[in-house]
Amino acid sequence: MTTAVTRPYTVSARIKPADTAPTAPGVYTATVYVNTAPNSFNGYQHHHPLAEATRPDGSPLRLVFHASSRITDHNAAADAAYEVGNRQSADDNGQTWPCDIRSVSVGDVIKVTGPDHWIIHLSVDRTGFSAVPEPTTLVGLPGTCATSRH
Template identity: 70%
Template sequence: MTTAVTRPHTVTARITTPDTPPAMFTATVFMNTARRHSFDDYQPGHPLAEATRPDGSPLRLVFHTSDRITDHEAAAAADAAFAVGNRQRPDDNGQTWPTDIRFVSVGDVIKVTGPDHWIVYLSVDHLSFSAVPEPTNLTGLAGTRATNRR
């Protein structure tokens, strides 16, 4: 003979409290410095220079997950970094794009690190972003001490 056993329902929810920091994306922009690139799409092997702050330290843009950027949406984080890189807004920590670096444009590469530490590299295209392999030709830093020519 069997008897029915009633089990309580289990509900799992993610609750963000003031003590729980929101999940975030970080974005690092690599400026394409190829002499003949002329705002064409990024090609593996193009030389890239990492964007830096005026003091020469690496520039890491931070975006918290929200209605606009949710988990696993690297393109949304890249789009937010593109907006910062074109001086349209600051990142979620109030950081703005340095004035000694040109605007982010077609052919540049944005490295997006997600909340679970996954990484994707996205090339800035004419209308969107395309996943590319990790760049291997990093030539230095883009800032006051670097050449930012196109």
């Protein structure tokens, strides 16, 4: 014997989420590593010792750039960090390059963290940047950068 069972009607619907406030624009963060090897102006080599640029109080210097028509990718963020590091501008938070650190130059490395938290390390070349492996030889700055050999 079979028994008939009535099932309630089911309705499927696509529910669109309510509009939320616009999200903050993507942010690129740049950290500069100053090459402390003798004659490093010939370019970065993976065995070269690097020193992280810091603020006068010793805390890490993180340059911040918001994604915009000017900052569209990691190369543009590295270029903006290079400008700050050569005292030509400030980052998007108004930070300028510390006066006790030499300018960013060929042989240095710029670490860029992108909006989706991806990280790339770029060496400063004579023209532009080249991707390099994450540096492994990190050292402290000897006194001030004015005493480093470049």
